[in-house]
Amino acid sequence: MRLDAASLTGCVPSHVEEWLVHRTTRPGSLAYSVAGDPVFVGLGLAIRSQRVGDVVLTRPLFLLHDWLDLWHSLPSEEWNFA
Secondary structure, three states: OEEOOEEOOOOOHHHHHHHHHOOOOOOOOEEEOOOOOEEEHHHOEEEEEEEEOOEEEEEEEEOOHHHOOHHHHOOHHHHOOO
């Protein structure tokens, strides 16, 4: 998956987070879940990290507006996804 020609899937989490930080223009448009996942509020996009063998890569997660509070809204299977 790409956004503005930047890949959001299968990347090093810190690279995607840095990319998002430089694209936010309004205060509050980038938030963080209690697990430390960056959430691009305006798009309803969270960048989750997933372990793949011995590395951790990104996995975008699209959210409904009501689900922007990740900790309370997502099913437990999402938090235990490995």
